Amino acid sequence: MRKNQNEIQNVLGRYEAGQMDRRSFVQSLGLLGVSTFVANAVVQSPLGATKALAAIGGPEERAWALAKEAAAKATKKTLTVLIPTGSIGNMTPYTKRWKEELGIELKFIEEPDEVVHTKGMQEAVAKTGTYDVMMPTAMSYPDWIESGVIHDLTDWVKEYDPELFNPEWGVVFPASHHAQLYNGRVAGLLCDGDQITVLCRDDYLKNPDKMKAFADKYGYALGVPKTWKEYHNLAQFMHDPSNKFFGSLEYRSRYYVKWMFMQRLISKGRLYFDQEVNPTFNSDEGIAALEDMLALNPYLHPDAFSFTWSSNYNAFGRGEGFMNIVWPSGFKYSKAPTTGPATTGKIVATVMPADTLKDGSLLYAGMFCWGYGYAVSKYSANPELAYAYAQWMTSPTISMDAIPYLGGYSDPYRANHMLAPTQRMMETYSPEYLRTLYDNMVNTVPDFCLPGGFEYQDALDKEVHACMTGDKKPKQALDDAARTFDRITRKIGKDKVRKSWLALAKNLADPIKKASGADRWS
Amino acid sequence: MPSRRLSPLLGLLLILALVVTLFPVFWIVMTALKPPTDWNAVPAVWIPAKPTLVNFRTLFDPEAIREYGVGGVSQSASAAVFGSLLASTVSTALSILIGLLAAIGLSRYSSGSTATPLIILSGRMFPPAAIAVPFVIIFSAAHIIDTYSGLIAIYVAATVPFSTWMLKSFVDDLPREIEEAAMVDGQSRLMAHLTVTMPLIRGGLFATTLFIFILNWSDFMFALVLSYGRIATIPVQLAKYVTATAGTLYGVQAALAVLAMIPLVLAGFAIQSHLARGMTFGAIKR
Numbered sequence: 001m002r003k004n005q006n007e008i009q010n011v012l013g014r015y016e017a018g019q020m021d022r023r024s025f026v027q028s029l030g031l032l033g034v035s036t037f038v039a040n041a042v043v044q045s046p047l048g049a050t051k052a053l054a055a056i057g058g059p060e061e062r063a064w065a066l067a068k069e070a071a072a073k074a075t076k077k078t079l080t081v082l083i084p085t086g087s088i089g090n091m092t093p094y095t096k097r098w099k100e101e102l103g104i105e106l107k108f109i110e111e112p113d114e115v116v117h118t119k120g121m122q123e124a125v126a127k128t129g130t131y132d133v134m135m136p137t138a139m140s141y142p143d144w145i146e147s148g149v150i151h152d153l154t155d156w157v158k159e160y161d162p163e164l165f166n167p168e169w170g171v172v173f174p175a176s177h178h179a180q181l182y183n184g185r186v187a188g189l190l191c192d193g194d195q196i197t198v199l200c201r202d203d204y205l206k207n208p209d210k211m212k213a214f215a216d217k218y219g220y221a222l223g224v225p226k227t228w229k230e231y232h233n234l235a236q237f238m239h240d241p242s243n244k245f246f247g248s249l250e251y252r253s254r255y256y257v258k259w260m261f262m263q264r265l266i267s268k269g270r271l272y273f274d275q276e277v278n279p280t281f282n283s284d285e286g287i288a289a290l291e292d293m294l295a296l297n298p299y300l301h302p303d304a305f306s307f308t309w310s311s312n313y314n315a316f317g318r319g320e321g322f323m324n325i326v327w328p329s330g331f332k333y334s335k336a337p338t339t340g341p342a343t344t345g346k347i348v349a350t351v352m353p354a355d356t357l358k359d360g361s362l363l364y365a366g367m368f369c370w371g372y373g374y375a376v377s378k379y380s381a382n383p384e385l386a387y388a389y390a391q392w393m394t395s396p397t398i399s400m401d402a403i404p405y406l407g408g409y410s411d412p413y414r415a416n417h418m419l420a421p422t423q424r425m426m427e428t429y430s431p432e433y434l435r436t437l438y439d440n441m442v443n444t445v446p447d448f449c450l451p452g453g454f455e456y457q458d459a460l461d462k463e464v465h466a467c468m469t470g471d472k473k474p475k476q477a478l479d480d481a482a483r484t485f486d487r488i489t490r491k492i493g494k495d496k497v498r499k500s501w502l503a504l505a506k507n508l509a510d511p512i513k514k515a516s517g518a519d520r521w522s
Numbered sequence: 523m524p525s526r527r528l529s530p531l532l533g534l535l536l537i538l539a540l541v542v543t544l545f546p547v548f549w550i551v552m553t554a555l556k557p558p559t560d561w562n563a564v565p566a567v568w569i570p571a572k573p574t575l576v577n578f579r580t581l582f583d584p585e586a587i588r589e590y591g592v593g594g595v596s597q598s599a600s601a602a603v604f605g606s607l608l609a610s611t612v613s614t615a616l617s618i619l620i621g622l623l624a625a626i627g628l629s630r631y632s633s634g635s636t637a638t639p640l641i642i643l644s645g646r647m648f649p650p651a652a653i654a655v656p657f658v659i660i661f662s663a664a665h666i667i668d669t670y671s672g673l674i675a676i677y678v679a680a681t682v683p684f685s686t687w688m689l690k691s692f693v694d695d696l697p698r699e700i701e702e703a704a705m706v707d708g709q710s711r712l713m714a715h716l717t718v719t720m721p722l723i724r725g726g727l728f729a730t731t732l733f734i735f736i737l738n739w740s741d742f743m744f745a746l747v748l749s750y751g752r753i754a755t756i757p758v759q760l761a762k763y764v765t766a767t768a769g770t771l772y773g774v775q776a777a778l779a780v781l782a783m784i785p786l787v788l789a790g791f792a793i794q795s796h797l798a799r800g801m802t803f804g805a806i807k808r
Contacts, residue, residue: 080751086764088596109751110597112761122747125655126662130750310769314562329766338591339768407595409766 008032012050025049035060041397044422059162063392066160070385071102078105079382079389082120082134084113087372089407090191091393104385116140117454123379124149132380133389137194138179138371138446139453141187142500146451150375151383153186153390162189162391169396169416172438177507178446179371179413184503188373189394193413195368196263197440198231199316199324199334200224202348204238213237224350227362228267228292231323231353235299238322247299248323249316252468253307258461259369260325264289266365266445267355269515271505272456275522277498279485281460282478290467290474297468305469317343325352327370328411331433349433351440363515368444372409404428412437443509450500452492459484547783553776554578558590561772577777592768599778602759607785609670609745609755610738613677617734618727620678621685626715628686629693630701639687646683654747661748668750676748677738685734692726693719728796732789739786756782 011032015025022043029039038053038060045052071077079098083091088108095106109131111119117140123131124147136144144150157164164170164180171180171190179190204210205222214222218233225231235247251257261281262272270285280286297304301321303311313333316324319342324330334340334347354362374390376383392398396416403410403417404424412418417425418438425434448456463481466472472480489497505518513519528536553561555573579586581599624642627633634641657676658667666672696719704714720727742757749758760778763771790797 085762086766089766092596107751108596110762112764115746115761119750122655122658126658126667126750128662128667128750130668130752308770310764311562313769315564318562318564320564332767336767406767407765 008034008053009050012053015049035064035397038397040422041400041416045416045420059160060392060395060397062160063162063388063395067098067102067104067385067388067392070382070388071104074104074382074385076381077103078107079132079385080107080109080130081389082109082111082116082131084116084135084372084409085110086113086407087135087409089405090402090410091408093402093405094393094398098389106389117143120144120149120375121147123377127379129377129379129381131377132382132386134375134377135191135372136188136375138188138190138368138373138449139457141182141373141375142449142451142453144375145182145185145187146496149378150187151378151387153188153376153387156384156387156391157186160387160391162394163396164189167415168419169414171413172415172418172441174507174509175368175371175413175441175444175446178368178444178449178504179373181503181507182449183500188375189390190371190373190413191394191399192370192372192409193368193411193417193437193441194327194370194372194409195366195437195441195444196259196325196327196352197331197366197436198225198350198352199326199331200234200348200350201238201322201343201346203346204322205348210237224348225323225353226350228264228353228355232292232296232299235296235323239299244320246301246321248296248325249301249304249307249312249321250296250323250325251307251312252293252297252300252304252465254465255461256307256309257465257468258457259367260293261286261289261460261464262369262445263325263352263365263367264292264355266367266512266516267352267363269355269357269363269365269512271445271508271512271516271518272448273485273501275498275502275505275518277489277494277501279482282475282482286478287474290464290477293464293468294474313339317341319343328429328433328437329409331429335430349436351436351443357515363511364443365509365512366440366444368441368446370447371413400425413441443512445508445512446504449504451496452488455488456485459488550776550779550783553772554780556773558587558592558768558771558773577771577773578781580771580774581777581781587771587774592765592771595763595765595771595774597759597762599756599759599781602754602756602778603781605670605673605754606739606756606782609673609677609753610735612670613674613681613738614731614735616674616678617681617685617738618689618731620682621689621730621734622720622727624682624686625689625693626719629690630698630715639690642686643683645679650680650743654743657744658747667748668752670753673745673748673753673755676744677741680741680744681734681737684737685730688730688733689723689726692723692730696722725796728793732786732793732797735789736786739782 011025011028014020026036026039026043030036042049042052088110091108098104098106116136120134120136120140121143134150145152165176170176175190180186180188211222214237217237225234239247250260265281265286268285268289270280270283272279272281274280301315303315313330317334317340331349334343337344351364352366354364357363374394376386376390380386393402396414399414400417400422403412412434418434421434447453450456460481463477467474467477502521505521508518552569554577556567556570557572557574557576560567560570576586576590580595584595584598587595628639661667661672701714701718704718705711709717740757745755745758756778760775763774765771
């Protein structure tokens with residue numbers, strides 16, 4: 001910890017009293033051992049310098065102190081991080097510092113993103129000790145904890161406090177719980193705020209001819225969709241296939257289509273299971289969700305059935321559609337002139353549309369889907385150092401600095417990323433979009449972050465896709481998926497899945513708990 | 523004597539078959555020469571207006587593609603090219619050696635029982651995905667996971683059934699009287715097989731070698747499962763060319779695919795004269 005607290009307090013006091021400009025303040029803090037990241041974050045924080053330094057600098061500082069201690073003791077001077085391909089850009093800017101100041105070489109092993117989970121499960125068997133830190137999605141934690149391949153981080157979190165749950169700069173609730181905890185214990189530290197939002201072409205929304213025609217046809221003003229009904233109307237209205245411009249680019253392809261269904265399902269106030277982990281998606285709401293999707297199919301991009309995220313983003317960036325449902329990286333794509341030549345400066349985003357519940361009220365719900373995080377391997381030679389790396393990279397300050405770098409998947413996930421962003425963060429996204437992300441994130445429902453989560457998702461995906469291609473009717477597809485779910489639950493053990501499911505459901509946002517009835521679960 | 527002229531219909535069908543066969547190769551080569559702006563262009567760019575070698579340069583200098591605003595490429599393909607060459611060459615040589623000895627043993631000396639050839643072949647009856655994880659456990663215990671020796675061992679194990687069966691069919695077709703004549707002339711069994719059997723089945727030997735090399739060269743599953751960062755092969759490397767800023771790097775993938783084709787095409791040309799004979803050897807049973 002810093003030995004020169006008095007001098008730092010003196011600088012903070014002078015800055016708050018207006019006796020120093022920003023530049024001198026950052027320089028002075030730097031001379032006193034405060035990192036540039038922290039100093040810059042303090043300058044921009046709306047909390048005031050003293051409070052900001054105490055708060056947001058803490059996790060980084062504590063992690064660094066632990067890293068120094070662990071690095072000095074380490075016999076192996078390499079820290080190996082298993083990461084999905086394409087994510088390295090958020091990490092490479094810090095390798096020099098770790099090498100020069102700690103003597104630790106950061107080595108990254110990239111694997112295709114769909115392989116990372118398998119590699120972790122393989123490590124549980126092989127026990128090679130190759131990886132120190134692993135970067136899976138939140139869905140991997142249950143299986144990885146159960147197989148004993150990663151550490152439970154709870155004790156480290158208590159000791160070094162990464163301030164995961166702080167309402168001002170912690171990870172936004174409920175993702176703070178869904179994407180980091182397994183059965184109430186910390187399994188990993190989130191480093192990627194993967195959630196989906198709707199993007200629309202603002203230039204079309206502001207076109208006077210379209211505004212008039214839309215109002216004439218639908219009886220309300222043209223604007224971003226607030227409900228799924230409005231979303232459908234917009235796709236229908238803007239669909240212009242003769243000019244190769246399509247209503248929406250949302251996915252109908254394998255692997256992605258389940259999220260489109262899950263999103264609509266939760267918008268209707270239905271979760272995936274009931275209290276006893278019986279599947280509930282093969283209900284009236286589930287069938288209605290699939291029927292909504294089928295009704296939208298005529299207004300989709302013709303490649304919707306084969307889109308991957310990159311081909312989807314490219315098509316939207318080329319100006320081939322009015323709306324899209326994207327992860328935050330999709331916004332960055334459509335904002336950058338190189339990847340969004342037709343969309344740069346012409347995009348407006350909104351939270352996921354609401355659906356109307358039986359009582360007539362609107363329910364806003366989002367999907368927190370995918371979301372990478374750092375986990376510490378049980379077979380690491382330096383687990384404390386590995387944890388220190390995870391906490392340092394995900395601290396409010398370093399993460400604020402890391403996210404805007406190009407060539408990585410990291411997107412905003414802490415409250416300060418969205419509510420008190422730095423200039424670079426605002427330039428990478430936009431103040432409006434960051435606010436939209438926050439508003440959406442507070443109502444998110446997680447993936448199947450349960451034991452066997454990937455099996456559940458794949459089973460659902462397969463049947464939803466079969467329905468979209470016309471191979472199965474909605475009811476049949478969902479009943480078939482439910483039967484497979486029951487088999488998976490039996491195989492894993494009902495008690496184990498139930499415990500984990502109830503832990504997830506306990507931390508849902510209140511409106512979703514209430515609408516789904518989960519607020520009455522014991 | 524049958525006419526050597528092709529009927530117009532047959533000629534047309536052959537041209538169609540040629541187009542269908544060569545189109546993916548044409549597309550891969552063109553994509554390898556396209557700048558990033560043309561990879562996903564709609565309408566598709568068939569032949570790039572400004573061909574570039576940036577995709578090839580990126581394979582060995584990952585920063586090269588930054589000139590087009592694409593960041594996040596981190597891995598040089600040199601280790602993967604080296605790894606593929608090493609693993610495929612050594613394992614093919616071992617597989618052919620073991621397969622040839624087994625083929626001669628089975629064909630000429632009826633080694634084992636009548637079920638032995640079938641038992642050897644049974645190793646290929648399991649899908650690679652089913653045996654990959656057991657191999658991870660075994661190789662971990664033997665400390666050869668994530669090593670080229672481990673990868674070579676599994677490639678040999680996976681291809682010996684093919685090499686044995688293919689070579690056995692060629693040896694079967696060779697009249698054993700020729701080898702016996704060499705032995706009557708004073709040659710040992712081993713020398714007779716080395717100086718008589720092997721030269722006479724060289725067409726089949728080359729065809730089998732190429733077939734086994736292609737199997738090893740294009741393997742994805744075993745290399746993916748058994749590698750942890752120390753070893754690399756081209757098929758696994760291909761799957762890694764994805765970045766957050768540009769998605770799938772089709773041009774770089776195509777460039778690596780073009781490189782991956784070269785050894786196979788060269789080998790094919792080098793043994794072309796033997797290949798036709800190898801492919802038809804044993805077509806007529808004695």
